[in-house]
Amino acid sequence: xxxxxxxxxxxxxxxxxxxxxxxxxxxxxxxxxxxxxxxxxxxxxxxxxxxxxxxxxxxxxxxxxxxxxxxxxxxxxxxxxxxxxxxxxxxxxxxxxxxxxxxxxxxxxxxxxxxxxxxxxxxxxxxxxxxxxxxxxxxxxxxxxxxxxxxxxxxxxxxxxxxxxxxxxxxxxxxxxxxxxxxxxxxxxxxxxxxxxxxxxxxxxxxxxxxxxxxxxxxxxxxxxxxxxxxxxxxxxxxxxxxxxxxxxxxxxxxxxxxxxxxxxxxxxxxxxxxxxxxxx
Amino acid sequence: xxxxxxxxxxxxxxxxxxxxxxxxxxxxxxxxxxxxxxxxxxxxxxxxxxxxxxxxxxxxxxxxxxxxxxxxxxxxxxxxxxxxxxxxxxxxxxxxxxxxxxxxxxxxxxxxxxxxxxxxxxxxxxxxxxxxxxxxxxxxxxxxxxxxxxxxxxxxxxxxxxxxxxxxxxxxxxxxxxxxxxxxxxxxxxxxxxxxxxxxxxxxxxxxxxxxxxxxxxxxxxxxxxxxxxxxxxxxxxxxxxxxxxxxxxxxxxxxxxxxxxxxxxxxxxxxxxxxxxxxxxxxxxxxxxxxxxxxxxxxx
Amino acid sequence: xxxxxxxxxxxxxxxxxxxxxxxxxxxxxxxxxxxxxxxxxxxxxxxxxxxxxxxxxxxxxxxxxxxxxxxxxxxxxxxxxxxxxxxxxxxxxxxxxxxxxxxxxxxxxxxxxxxxxxxxxxxxxxxxxxxxxxxxxxxxxxxxxxxxxxxxxxxxxxxxxxxxxxxxxxxxxxxxxxxxxxxxxxxxxxxxxxxxxxxxxxxxxxxxxxxxxxxxxxxxxxxxxxxxxxxxxxxxxxxxxxxxxxxxxxxxxxxxxxxxxxxxxxxxxxxxxxxxxxxxxxxxxxxxxxxxxxxxxxxxxxxxxxxxxxxxxxxxxxxxxxxxxxxxxxxxxxxxxxxxxxxxxxxxxxxxxxxxxxx
Ligand SMILES: Nc1ncnc2c1ncn2[C@@H]1O[C@H](COP(=O)(O)OP(=O)(O)O)[C@@H](O)[C@H]1O
Ligand SMILES: [Mg+2]
Numbered sequence: 001x002x003x004x005x006x007x008x009x010x011x012x013x014x015x016x017x018x019x020x021x022x023x024x025x026x027x028x029x030x031x032x033x034x035x036x037x038x039x040x041x042x043x044x045x046x047x048x049x050x051x052x053x054x055x056x057x058x059x060x061x062x063x064x065x066x067x068x069x070x071x072x073x074x075x076x077x078x079x080x081x082x083x084x085x086x087x088x089x090x091x092x093x094x095x096x097x098x099x100x101x102x103x104x105x106x107x108x109x110x111x112x113x114x115x116x117x118x119x120x121x122x123x124x125x126x127x128x129x130x131x132x133x134x135x136x137x138x139x140x141x142x143x144x145x146x147x148x149x150x151x152x153x154x155x156x157x158x159x160x161x162x163x164x165x166x167x168x169x170x171x172x173x174x175x176x177x178x179x180x181x182x183x184x185x186x187x188x189x190x191x192x193x194x195x196x197x198x199x200x201x202x203x204x205x206x207x208x209x210x211x212x213x214x215x216x217x218x219x220x221x222x223x224x225x226x227x228x229x230x231x232x233x234x235x236x237x238x239x240x241x242x243x244x245x246x247x248x249x250x251x252x253x254x255x256x257x258x259x260x261x262x263x264x265x266x267x268x269x270x271x272x273x274x275x276x277x278x279x280x281x
Numbered sequence: 282x283x284x285x286x287x288x289x290x291x292x293x294x295x296x297x298x299x300x301x302x303x304x305x306x307x308x309x310x311x312x313x314x315x316x317x318x319x320x321x322x323x324x325x326x327x328x329x330x331x332x333x334x335x336x337x338x339x340x341x342x343x344x345x346x347x348x349x350x351x352x353x354x355x356x357x358x359x360x361x362x363x364x365x366x367x368x369x370x371x372x373x374x375x376x377x378x379x380x381x382x383x384x385x386x387x388x389x390x391x392x393x394x395x396x397x398x399x400x401x402x403x404x405x406x407x408x409x410x411x412x413x414x415x416x417x418x419x420x421x422x423x424x425x426x427x428x429x430x431x432x433x434x435x436x437x438x439x440x441x442x443x444x445x446x447x448x449x450x451x452x453x454x455x456x457x458x459x460x461x462x463x464x465x466x467x468x469x470x471x472x473x474x475x476x477x478x479x480x481x482x483x484x485x486x487x488x489x490x491x492x493x494x495x496x497x498x499x500x501x502x503x504x505x506x507x508x509x510x511x512x513x514x515x516x517x518x519x520x521x522x523x524x525x526x527x528x529x530x531x532x533x534x535x536x537x538x539x540x541x542x543x544x545x546x547x548x549x550x551x552x553x554x555x556x557x558x559x560x561x562x563x564x565x566x567x568x569x570x571x572x573x574x575x576x577x578x579x580x581x582x
Numbered sequence: 583x584x585x586x587x588x589x590x591x592x593x594x595x596x597x598x599x600x601x602x603x604x605x606x607x608x609x610x611x612x613x614x615x616x617x618x619x620x621x622x623x624x625x626x627x628x629x630x631x632x633x634x635x636x637x638x639x640x641x642x643x644x645x646x647x648x649x650x651x652x653x654x655x656x657x658x659x660x661x662x663x664x665x666x667x668x669x670x671x672x673x674x675x676x677x678x679x680x681x682x683x684x685x686x687x688x689x690x691x692x693x694x695x696x697x698x699x700x701x702x703x704x705x706x707x708x709x710x711x712x713x714x715x716x717x718x719x720x721x722x723x724x725x726x727x728x729x730x731x732x733x734x735x736x737x738x739x740x741x742x743x744x745x746x747x748x749x750x751x752x753x754x755x756x757x758x759x760x761x762x763x764x765x766x767x768x769x770x771x772x773x774x775x776x777x778x779x780x781x782x783x784x785x786x787x788x789x790x791x792x793x794x795x796x797x798x799x800x801x802x803x804x805x806x807x808x809x810x811x812x813x814x815x816x817x818x819x820x821x822x823x824x825x826x827x828x829x830x831x832x833x834x835x836x837x838x839x840x841x842x843x844x845x846x847x848x849x850x851x852x853x854x855x856x857x858x859x860x861x862x863x864x865x866x867x868x869x870x871x872x873x874x875x876x877x878x879x880x881x882x883x884x885x886x887x888x889x890x891x892x893x894x895x896x897x898x899x900x901x902x903x904x905x906x907x908x909x910x911x912x913x914x915x916x917x918x919x920x921x922x923x924x925x926x927x928x929x930x931x932x933x934x935x936x937x938x939x940x941x
Contacts (some may be wrong), residue, residue: 098513118341169667177681178655191671
């Protein structure tokens with residue numbers, strides 16, 4: 001059963017990759033192989049280029065903000081605060097909601113006429129402006145805000161669990177050594193959280209590569225094509241735009257970062273084992 | 282001399298350190314409260330917007346508490362909001378989502394539990410390879426496999442049907458759930474399996490009598506993971522469910538995207554809350570289990 | 583020489599009062615061991631001295647200074663933990679120097695102290711390694727080194743050897759003793775539940791139970807003149823043999839009397855006056871039970887013989903109790919089913935049955 005399931009995945013991926021070398025439009029056809037022509041076209045398609053640029057910008061910004069904010073929150077939560085459970089519940093609930101919901105809520109909040117902007121202006125901050133989604137240059141930052149809002153709680157929860165796993169004696173030793181608290185977090189705890197950081201990072205990276213619902217709910221890819229993403233590019237090409245082979249070429253490109261990620265992971269694993277071997281001898 | 286010491290001792294520090302509220306402490310709380318506000322704000326806005334009438338909404342005071350509470354938007358969202366074609370509200374989507382989620386969760390968990398058990402019971406050659414493929418499967422972008430799956434579903438006549446979408450969810454839940462169970466089962470002491478074998482139990486007897494009773498916690502995690510995951514799914518519902526089985530998320534998007542006449546923001550927000558209600562309820566009820574689910578879902582290899 | 587003085591110390595965790603009204607005075611340069619079963623509050627006391635937890639009552643003085651409210655780093659202490667608590671992502675050198683860098687000690691001084699500590703602990707070859715690349719014994723040496731470079735007068739150890747295997751434990755125990763001799767003016771306070779460690783290392787042992795110091799005395803007194811029933815029962819292996827009875831005075835001679843025995847007490851040094859008829863417990867260590875075929879007073883039926891190499895422990899049924907005897911390793915008892923034994927008066931321990939206090 002597992003073999004069948006795994007086989008299905010492999011066959012499916014192979015099928016997709018193979019299709020990307022054909023000129024299929026509406027239906028899959030394997031009679032005409034066109035080599036890398038689809039990839040040529042893909043990389044000269046403006047919409048794809050913007051999608052790729054967007055996912056880099058979105059990925060780097062949202063992951064960086066997410067990890068930074070997540071770590072700060074985890075460290076502060078770790079300081080024996082009162083109402084810790086309440087804080088955690090509030091920080092984490094966005095993750096329980098659909099990305100479509102996230103998109104719609106933030107679309108509403110960032111509405112230029114009726115959202116945060118107008119509320120602040122009505123309160124007397126006449127110059128206040130916050131409507132990133134209306135401007136093609138800033139729309140992607142609106143997506144970043146919504147993404148960070150949705151995913152930071154998870155990073156916080158993972159890192160907090162990691163912090164709680166650190167030996168109590170280490171903190172005591174650091175206090176006896178006279179190391180200031182924030183330095184203990186940065187120079188001692190943070191390096192010990194590598195596993196948790198990697199977990200949180202991978203989780204965010206995967207959701208960045210997959211980002212689709214959030215875009216549909218928040219901007220629909222707009223204004224214009226300012227917030228298009230690769231995942232949306234692929235789906236649009238196989239559903240509406242009847243250019244399956246081009247869509248599959250794009251899908252194959254999306255496979256690359258994941259393969260890269262797994263490669264890095266395997267490398268780290270291999271190195272860790274090598275170090276362990278060295279220690280054992 | 283002794284008198285001096287005694288006096289010193291008398292006035293010196295003793296007992297608990299006097300508590301001073303340090304600046305750092307205030308900073309910690311300020312930061313946390315600020316963050317909590319940022320995270321809670323959208324939920325608050327959703328709720329207040331859903332309770333206002335359109336006239337009040339047009340004033341543009343998104344943060345204000347409704348001057349006059351109205352539950353009309355909720356009723357409209359549930360039973361009469363239009364999705365372009367029909368005007369039945371989000372209710373059909375709700376029942377579709379239930380029809381999709383319940384069987385998908387049950388099916389995927391049963392299969393994954395057996396898979397995970399088999400993977401850790403028979404440490405066959407190549408098991409590691411399978412394991413690697415599973416991780417790969419858990420991370421692969423759906424877009425890469427979605428098209429072949431459409432073709433396959435069309436071929437077997439399940440495209441745009443309820444069984445079709447259930448199968449799709451089961452397939453896509455498989456890697457992560459199998460990993461979850463495999464990791465859990467491999468963390469059980471091997472002696473347990475050995476002892477059961479010595480007692481004469483076979484593969485299935487061990488599974489039902491020994492392993493599954495111990496797998497209750499991990500199964501709770503799996504249920505949480507799957508219920509929220511499948512309920513919140515948009516892409517598969519959009520592609521595979523077909524018009525008659527559209528899950529709530531798709532229905533919600535359709536309602537919001539429908540721009541006939543004036544935009545009923547309050548109805549939209551009510552529909553949004555209704556859509557988020559089930560996973561939120563799961564979240565609030567399950568509490569710490571939810572966090573465990575995330576950590577488990579994040580695959581530690 | 584840094585004296586450590588605890589005055590009426592109280593520590594509680596929420597509603598749980600772990601220590602209350604605890605006094606102890608440790609001389610400068612002394613090696614004091616806090617010995618007691620796990621959960622008795624040893625670590626709590628040590629952490630209070632270190633300043634790692636807030637006390638609810640009393641005072642702590644170190645080196646003539648009242649440090650009750652001071653931060654751990656300002657108390658002039660160094661501490662070594664059971665789990666080593668090394669900073670895992672730093673090299674040995676980093677572990678030793680991090681605290682000093684934080685305190686802005688000049689570079690040359692840091693180097694000097696690290697070299698001194700490394701030489702003393704034989705870890706100079708490990709400086710570039712990470713903790714994960716060290717064995718347990720090496721890790722604990724580094725942890726001790728990290729305390730040493732602080733150049734303080736008081737060192738606190740919380741079960742530093744408990745995570746090591748038996749052979750390493752013995753090795754490091756000897757080294758700790760040597761270390762204390764070399765750093766002759768530093769005070770060491772050492773927590774353990776292992777009585778062998780306590781007896782071998784300590785200048786004085788404080789036996790703790792239930793958050794209370796039961797006895798604070800030299801090891802030989804702890805062992806040979808235990809101050810109460812708890813100390814008598816806790817220290818020594820196999821345990822001291824106990825009999826229930828009472829003290830009776832007959833024609834000026836005092837004796838311990840029970841249903842099975844009448845044990846004359848000449849030779850026993852009473853701590854104070856004891857009324858005739860006082861219910862009491864008599865204790866005698868296994869190695870002090872004498873086999874005496876001619877003048878033995880009691881019959882002992884041999885039940886079990888445990889040869890342990892250097893010694894042999896014999897379990898007998900005598901005077902209505904199971905009594906253990908510790909004999910020479912090469913003693914030959916084959917065939918002997920019954921022994922005659924006696925309890926030499928000067929080796930006995932008597933305790934008040936009600937209060938447990940030594941009589
Ligand atoms: N942080 C804490 N919170 C609550 N109770 C504690 C805490 N630390 C220790 N205790 C309790 O205090 C008692 C003494 O603990 P401890 O000093 O660690 O014992 P020992 O070191 O002698 O084994 C125990 O009953 C323990 O359960
Ligand atoms: Mg302890």
